[in-house]
Amino acid sequence: MTTDNRQVAQAAAPDSAQERWPGVFTEPRTRLRGAVAARVIKHVLRDLPVRLRLPDGTVLGAGGPQDPEMVVHSPERFYRRIGASGLIGFGESYQAGEWDSDDLARLLCVFAANVETLVPAPLQHLRRLHVVRRPRSENRTAGEAQDNIARHYDLSNEMFALFLDPTMTYSSALFEREPVQDPEQLTTAPRHDLALPDMRDGAAGVQQLELAQRRKIDRLLDLTGVGNGSKVLEIGSGWGELATRAAHRGAQVRTITLSERQLEYTAQRARREGIADRVQVELRDYRDTDGKYDAVLSVEMIEAVGREHWPQYFSALANLLAPGGMVGLQAITMPHERMRATSRTQTWITKYIFPGGMIPSMTAIRHNAGRFGLQVRDDLSFGTHYARTLALWGERLLANAGRLGALGFDETFRRTWRLYLAYSEAGFASGYLDVHQLVLGE
Known part of the structure; x- marks a missing residue:
């Protein structure tokens, strides 16, 4: 996959789209968290049957040719989003076109099957940094x-x-x-x-x-x-x-x-x-x-x-x-x-x-x-x-x-x-x- 879909998605986004999807079109400026997220992701992928391909040709993960692959077009933005808001950031990064997969369901199935171990035990306490409370004004009336x-x-x-x-x-x-x-x-x-x-x-x-x-x-x-x-x-x-x-x-x-x-x-x-x-x-x-x-x-x-x-x-x-x-x-x-x-x-x-x-x-x-x-x-x-x-x-x-x-x-x-x-x-x-x-x- 050679097309940078992040650029396509953002170039095609009118002002109304940016207003509708503020979380998608606002990039977090959390460099430190992004750096931590990058190290955690690389560590986790060592044991998962997936491949994560970076723009420079680097491939992370334990997967082979038969396993699902995700292509990350914008690694720094991808890591920052995950560092800032965890799985919400993971999803927003896809919405923004910063990564893609030709086998999306199989890729996500790997993550879902290993959801309890995606964050290494010593870093479990960092999860609280990603927790966003549900809005209180959603279901009261x-x-x-x-x-x-x-x-x-x-x-x-x-x-x-x-x-x-x-x-x-x-x-x-x-x-x-x-x-x-x-x-x-x-x-x-x-x-x-x-x-x-x-x-x-x-x-x-x-x-x-x-x-x-x-x-x-x-x-x-x-x-x-x-x-x-x-x-x-x-x-x-x-x-x-x-x-x-x-x-x-x-x-x-x-x-x-x-x-x-x-x-x-x-x-x-x-x-x-x-x-x-x-x-x-x-x-x-x-x-x-x-x-x-x-x-x-x-x-x-x-x-x-x-x-x-x-x-x-x-x-x-x-x-x-x-x-x-x-x-x-x-x-x-x-x-x-x-x-x-x-x-x-x-x-x-x-x-x-x-x-x-x-x-x-x-x-x-x-x-x-x-x-x-x-x-x-x-x-x-x-x-x-x-x-x-x-x-x-x-x-x-x-x-x-x-x-x-x-x-x-x-x-x-x-x-x-x-x-x-x-x-x-x-x-x-x-x-x-x-x-x-x-x-x-x-």
């Missing part, structure tokens, strides 16, 4: 929660359509077969080889993902007994696939969202499919919702609730259930100790992708659900399926990247979302993250 949702989900329906399948489902799919899991490959390759068609090859790959998304939804509807005459509440509408699928079964569905664009899309979809009389779409917070329902469904919405509001969330789930009703919950999870360690820390993901977000652990879910009389009746863990889902989304976004500009999204946005999808894929592929489909009942 329903209004702030709506602002958080708008910053992500209201970007553009057309943008999401560039990488999602025709169901517009923005959560993990459930494939027919279990992805390959080879523990020996964790540090060199994501664990999601399903031999599915490449999304860039056209309709076949898209159809595989579409079928897997509907399989996921149908399983949740089946386990919570949704059928003709069921009264259903969905917390977090997405773009309407679950609500309309439940309505086609004969259920009466109330679906709530904080995203104005998703509300409009779901309502139009219900009208187009001739089921508007069975799908009621509302711009409403779960804390302001009433009624009793045979099934309360919430797919990958708990991650946006915020840790401080988990008791309110599970209290609402319990209070909204009719006698004998069931909760269908799909949740991304992380190990409990890791969750506790990062619960008050700003990360690259919470800064640029999901403001106010917090991934729970299964321990936290069971504890908070149990406080309100809800017990886990069924639990399916399928994190490797999420890795495959994200890989397909990433391929599709890459194939359609040329259309982002026409929608008003700049080069920094493209790099941000490429990193986000690859970063997430690596988390699931390495086992650092998981996803559970749960049924809760009294």
